[in-house]
Amino acid sequence: MNLRHVFVVLGKELTDAVRDRRSLLSAFVYPLTGPVLVVGLFHVIIDAQDIDEPVHLPVAGAEYAPGLLDHLRRHDIEVEPAPADPEAAVRTGSAVAVLTVPPDFGERFREGRSIEVELLVESSRKEGRSSVSRVEHAIARYSGQVGVLRLLARGVDPQLVRPIALVSVDLATPRQRAAEVIGVIPMFVIMAAFIGGMYVATDSTAGERERGSLEPLLTNPVDRRALAGGKWIATAVMSAASLVLTVVTSSIALNYANLEELGISVQIGITDALAIAGVMLPLALLAAGVQLLVASFARSFREAQTYLSLLMFVPMLPGMYMMAASLDPAPWMGFVPVLAQQVIMTSVLRGEGLDVSMTLLSLIVSLVFGLVGVGCTARLFKRERIIFGA
């Protein structure tokens, strides 16, 4: 095999690719839109948690319990006059909850008797859930404080009524908590590897035959492996470009997203970004090899595109299985392409550093898969059904 031929084919395919709007679109639109979507997603999460937003709480009979209402206001709960029909307001969602204070609140409070205040809620509604629990917590805390004061006033140690105090200690660092949330980023980068070269893989195989240029191409005195190799590298280059761009835009987008609001912090520095790109790049070789083979096998350009779109979901499977089965990272995962990269990348994002031996293993596995794809493609180029179409 003449290596020069590989470069001749590579040069031609890349020239062809960069002059084609469709191949550029498939390689570069996704990396530019994907991370923006992620950041949008984070904002949706943050909004859903409405951490900063004060809770608007209509209260009926507010005048009976000024002390309780002061307490609520201090906890960012804005007290509003109750609507005419509290039940309807809660049911239709115009109020997340309505609190009703009974007229005998002051009297029972002075007498030290338990008071029933009623909180109308609609528990099937999702968006008000955190507001409701904030109100419940605030009231419970007020109740607890008053109780403690009463015991103290009677000379009783409040610890008597709290035999057990549960303290949970969260060992996760903010970065690790963040990694849970940004677990979607590895998915995005993996998708980029498969989307970036998709068009070139199709155009240089099924497209080449459909155009009628495969037959003349094969009448050149060139080893089929050199042809397949050049097309493979061209596909991998587009895939890698898309992948690197996705890492860059994701890092920038993450650094701009206000994740502190979620109580987590993610800052992807240049070192992290380089590590991620380095770990993920071998995926370009893998994706390109497999895509080339599948696209060569297809009977038409359209069929090839359909196959490659379906193929894109295959790399997602190991990661999804891992999440669904709550598997912890294990050494054998280094042998499973895509899953290995996902495990390594997640640990990099968690700030746990780079697992060098697993990274090397994943590089070799991806390279082998890619080379097998190219080798099989080269063999396909000798088959008459592939050369002339069926």
Next chain:
Amino acid sequence: MIRAESLHKRYGDTIAVEDVSFVAEDGRITGLLGPNGAGKTTTLRMVSTLVRPDRGRAEIDGCDVTIDSDGALRRLGILPDARGLYPRLTARENVRYFGRLHDKGGPSLEREIDRLFGVLDMAALDQRRVHGFSQGERMKVAIARALVHEPRNVILDEPTHGLDVMSTRAMRELIRRLRDEGRCVVFTSHVMQEVAALCDEIVVVARGRVVARGTPEALRDQTHERDLEEAFVAIIGSPEGLRS
């Protein structure tokens, strides 16, 4: 010189080529004539290494096409049945790509492309992208691409197919020119007049077999027909598929 000896090819139960032999000499135009589906294209694909014969052999200037396919391809310029170009590349880039795959390059390759574009009268197409070219313009690029490595032997599968009158005339002139340069030219056609007008040697193929061969005069004499068209009808047994 192109030599085919007893080529056989079948696909399942269909016999595409059954015992085709011919010798195409240097400095002569050899025409493979036959109705559609006679096995002309399959024969040329075997000669040009794309299809492996079930039996028989073919050689280009002594290079066996199955044993030394690269050697055979280096000595052969081919305009195959499919002659697609790369629409996003310019005419020159299309031709240059094949030149480089033939291990040519640098100024000598560019000079050869200049020469071919001059001969084919396509200097105006040089830097234009192929997308939007007419049939005739595409054909010129495909021919230039097939000849860029200056092959001694040239195979043209239906070279005038789809061309208008002017382009067809230009193609015939080119074929004669290649012959006059001393090359071995083999082309296929199902158009009788074309073969009669161009060929020094005719090989008539029907139902996968060579049914007659010789100079146009010899074929006329052999069938005792004055008119060449009547001669072919007599040889093939039916006039079907002989006219364009």
